[in-house]
Amino acid sequence: MRIMGLDFGSKTVGVAVSDSLLITAQGLEIIRREKEDKLRRTLARIEELILEYEVEEIVLGLPKNMNATEGVRVELTEEFREKLERRTGLPVVMWDERLTTVAADKAMIEAGIRRERRKDYVDKIAAALILQGYLDRRSHGQTEKED
Template structure:
């Protein structure tokens, strides 16, 4: 049995969620959490906590939005604040991981898979979360649990 990890793509109005499979090999998109106001995070955090419990997640990988020149901007500051909230609320380690180009790659994957435009919007965030998590997992193999 491997640790299960969660990947998050934190956006201004949505959070894409992905989890690793039970073998720690692949990341799968789970859902997109949508909020009415970008600043109201209580329900978003509660849903993430429920998914952590459901999937028995032990670590979170949160996409860090870097600029193409590797600098950090306002979205990165908001993501860092969200990370602190997550760590406080869940007690889990939250790793920041470069998410550059994941939304563009998600769009490309969905288009090449024949997903119609109206359905891509609802899937793109959890697909980006899966790409963030998969990238991290490829660089950091999940340890076996005894």
């Protein structure tokens, strides 16, 4: 069994997957979309990865505002969650993603990745951070939706 982590954005979806022991998260890829309202290819690619990695659960980043309010992005992410559940039949857990992009950017700076190359990795790293947070919480017996 593996768990998939997703960072859903307006133009990209960062994808990460856990190891089979559910201890670590690894960034896999970034799925790029031409239009925000076009999800067919994105969902098809996610399905391919689910089969390839034998995924049984999905963790989807919940983009709350820093003050914990929910804006338009949360609504779009909830709609994406519903489509994912219908299409894959897998449970989708929403996970607070505040500051994951900032943490991903900081990690790339520390790794010496040039500014112009960071956009090529940030969503994949953010997905891995979302998933790793969930895995860490899960290993401590707390799998409820993060507030």
